[in-house]
Amino acid sequence: xxxxxxxxxxxxxxxxxxxxxxxxxxxxxxxxxxxxxxxxxxxxxxxxxxxxxxxxxxxxxxxxxxxxxxxxxxxxxxxxxxxxxxxxxxxxxxxxxxxxxxxxxxxxxxxxxxxxxxxxxxxxxxxxxxxxxxxxxxxxxxxxxxxxxxxxxxxxxxxxxxxxxxxxxxxxxxxxxxxxxxxxxxxxxxxxxxxxxxxxxxxxxxxxxxxxxxxxxxxxxxxxxxxxxxxxxxxxxxxxxxx
Amino acid sequence: xxxxxxxxxxxxxxxxxxxxxxxxxxxxxxxxxxxxxxxxxxxxxxxxxxxxxxxxxxxxxxxxxxxxxxxxxxxxxxxxxxxxxxxxxxxxxxxxxxxxxxxxxxxxxxxxxxxxxxxxxxxxxxxxxxxxxxxxxxxxxxxxxxxxxxxxxxxxxxxxxxxxxxxxxxxxxxxxxxxxxxxxxxxxxxxxxxxxxxxxxxxxxxxxxxxxxxxxxxxxxxxxxxxxxxxxxxxxxxxxxxx
DNA sequence: ATCAATTAAATTTTCGAAAATTTTGACATT
DNA sequence: AATGTCAAAATTTTCGAAAATTTAATTGAT
Numbered sequence: 001x002x003x004x005x006x007x008x009x010x011x012x013x014x015x016x017x018x019x020x021x022x023x024x025x026x027x028x029x030x031x032x033x034x035x036x037x038x039x040x041x042x043x044x045x046x047x048x049x050x051x052x053x054x055x056x057x058x059x060x061x062x063x064x065x066x067x068x069x070x071x072x073x074x075x076x077x078x079x080x081x082x083x084x085x086x087x088x089x090x091x092x093x094x095x096x097x098x099x100x101x102x103x104x105x106x107x108x109x110x111x112x113x114x115x116x117x118x119x120x121x122x123x124x125x126x127x128x129x130x131x132x133x134x135x136x137x138x139x140x141x142x143x144x145x146x147x148x149x150x151x152x153x154x155x156x157x158x159x160x161x162x163x164x165x166x167x168x169x170x171x172x173x174x175x176x177x178x179x180x181x182x183x184x185x186x187x188x189x190x191x192x193x194x195x196x197x198x199x200x201x202x203x204x205x206x207x208x209x210x211x212x213x214x215x216x217x218x219x220x221x222x223x224x225x226x227x228x229x230x231x232x233x234x235x236x237x238x239x240x241x242x243x
Numbered sequence: 244x245x246x247x248x249x250x251x252x253x254x255x256x257x258x259x260x261x262x263x264x265x266x267x268x269x270x271x272x273x274x275x276x277x278x279x280x281x282x283x284x285x286x287x288x289x290x291x292x293x294x295x296x297x298x299x300x301x302x303x304x305x306x307x308x309x310x311x312x313x314x315x316x317x318x319x320x321x322x323x324x325x326x327x328x329x330x331x332x333x334x335x336x337x338x339x340x341x342x343x344x345x346x347x348x349x350x351x352x353x354x355x356x357x358x359x360x361x362x363x364x365x366x367x368x369x370x371x372x373x374x375x376x377x378x379x380x381x382x383x384x385x386x387x388x389x390x391x392x393x394x395x396x397x398x399x400x401x402x403x404x405x406x407x408x409x410x411x412x413x414x415x416x417x418x419x420x421x422x423x424x425x426x427x428x429x430x431x432x433x434x435x436x437x438x439x440x441x442x443x444x445x446x447x448x449x450x451x452x453x454x455x456x457x458x459x460x461x462x463x464x465x466x467x468x469x470x471x472x473x474x475x476x477x478x479x480x481x482x483x484x485x486x
Numbered sequence: 487a488t489c490a491a492t493t494a495a496a497t498t499t500t501c502g503a504a505a506a507t508t509t510t511g512a513c514a515t516t
Numbered sequence: 517a518a519t520g521t522c523a524a525a526a527t528t529t530t531c532g533a534a535a536a537t538t539t540a541a542t543t544g545a546t
Contacts, residue, residue, distance in 0.1 A: 019322075019507095021321065021322070021529070021530095022529075022530065022531095023529085023530090046497080046498095047497070047498065047499095048496090048497075056530080056531085057530060057531045057532065058498080058499080058500090058531085058532085058533095059302035059305075059306075059499090059500080059501095059529095059530075059531080060529085060530060060531080062302075062306065062498090062499080063302075063305065063306060063309060066306060066309060066310070067309070067313075070310075070313040072409075078264065079262075079264070079497095079498065079499075079536090079537060079538070080497090080498080080537090080538070080539090081497070081498060081538095082498095091408070094407050094408055094409050094410075095409060097407065097409075097410075098407075098409050098410060098413070101344065101348075105344075164337050164340065164341075165334070165337055166337050166338060166341050166417070167337075167340075167341060170341070170413055174409070262537095264499070264500095265499075265500065265501095266499085266500090289527080289528095290527070290528065290529095291526090291527075299500080299501085300500060300501045300502065301501085301502085301503095301528080301529080301530090302499095302500075302501080302529090302530080302531095303499085303500060303501080305528085305529080322506090322507060322508070322527095322528065322529075323507090323508070323509095323527090323528080324508095324527070324528060325528095487546105488545105488546085489544105489545085489546080490543105490544090490545080490546095491542100491543085491544080491545095492541100492542080492543075492544095493540105493541080493542070493543090494539105494540085494541070494542085495538105495539080495540070495541085496537105496538085496539070496540080497536105497537080497538070497539080498535105498536085498537070498538080499534105499535080499536070499537080500533105500534085500535070500536080501532105501533090501534075501535080502531105502532105502533095502534100503530105503531090503532095503533105504529105504530085504531075504532100505528105505529080505530070505531080506527105506528085506529070506530080507526105507527080507528070507529080508525105508526085508527070508528080509524105509525080509526070509527080510523105510524085510525070510526080511522105511523095511524085511525090512521105512522090512523090512524095513520105513521085513522085513523105514519105514520085514521080514522100515518100515519080515520075515521095516517105516518085516519075516520095
């Protein structure tokens with residue numbers, strides 16, 4: 001493993017709030033590296049190497065690993081160390097199946113409970129996201145850090161008014177787990193896809209408090225990446241088996 | 244905090260498989276103490292005390308805490324230590340709402356995919372569980388370790404054939420989180436309740452591959468504890484506010 | 487040559503203590 | 517009395533090295 005590049009990682013975009021813990025900091029950095037694919041599926045995560053890269057002790061690094069294990073991004077083999085969780089069509093389908101249930105659930109809740117501040121936040125976030133999205137859509141095959149951040153922020157803003165903690169938590173985990181597949185999807189795409197349109201329509205349905213339409217659009221939106229990748233990966237799976 | 248009693252904790256009932264890690268061992272012990280209510284909701288979890296009780300280092304204990312945080316049994320206040328997660332009617336309702344979705348989902352999957360071995364395992368587990376359950380039902384107000392273990396094992400056996408990893412994972416987390424409320428429910432119950440009947444009917448519907456009936460029974464089963472507690476807690480909440 | 491046993495090397499897990507942070511309590515100020 | 521400041525105490529977080537375990541290499545036997 002050659003030295004990793006952290007320069008483009010926007011951990012700081014989040015609220016700086018309370019000073020981050022060392023392990024938390026490492027967790028965020030590692031998460032980005034995994035979602036980006038810099039640390040590839042199946043790859044072994046060695047303490048010595050990453051300790052040096054990130055500059056922390058074994059126990060703190062272990063804590064960061066553990067957090068990633070709980071999010072399904074890292075695998076732990078008892079006493080045999082950690083490795084980046086593998087990806088597979090089956091997992092993507094599994095994730096998507098649940099997302100098709102939980103995202104609409106959260107969305108309906110949010111539409112029911114959302115207030116003016118919620119609406120305003122959606123608009124504000126969409127503004128930021130759409131700028132990056134349109135700029136980005138010219139260059140297919142790249143899924144950069146900023147796009148990912150605002151894409152997530154946008155989707156989160158839509159459901160932010162959902163009062164169910166557990167629903168939000170599970171939804172967030174699944175959204176996160178989908179990220180690697182989105183990146184993969186972007187990498188395989190040849191022609192640009194007008195995503196901002198999908199997102200705008202979805203937002204409009206939500207702001208119009210049209211639950212049925214919002215649900216339909218959301219499900220359609222999720223299915224797109226999933227189906228596209230299922231096709232692409234199915235074709236590639238046998239030939240390009242790396243790690 | 245006075246010295247804790249680990250004597251009755253059946254960590255060993257699980258598969259001994261690969262030798263447990265120190266942190267994992269502590270995690271299991273703490274989990275039981277929290278589920279039993281020995282460590283009460285809201286209670287601060289101090290390193291010094293628990294380190295001594297469990298005989299391990301700070302970083303290992305921290306790892307155990309973190310795992311419990313991820314399961315929602317423990318709360319972490321950044322740099323202010325850990326405490327047992329509080330319980331509330333709202334949380335119970337939230338948990339139950341999701342369980343009403345995920346348990347039937349897993350159950351239908353299992354009924355669809357289950358083979359002979361799955362059926363056999365259900366029967367075997369039910370045999371163990373029902374023995375304890377009938378013995379236990381004479382003594383209301385007590386929810387012992389063995390009952391909890393086999394109750395969980397029984398419910399898990401029903402859905403064991405569900406091929407969806409994520410569904411199983413989330414379902415397990417929610418089942419676990421419900422455990423404290425089950426214990427509370429048992430503690431508040433005055434007259435014995437014939438639970439084994441519910442469970443038997445549920446099992447029969449599953450083995451008969453009657454998804455609709457199984458789903459209906461499962462939902463009814465979950466609603467019982469939830470509704471009972473919602474009533475009891477609602478009444479008590481204002482008066483007996485401890486921690 | 488293949489396989490099993492043994493030793494050495496690499497790696498993960500755990501500890502005990504140091505560093506950093508928060509909480510408490512005493513004292514002074516308005 | 518309420519508020520603010522500062523040092524001491526308590527507590528959590530982090531480290532660097534020791535202990536335990538797994539993996540790889542070496543040797544010897546069939």
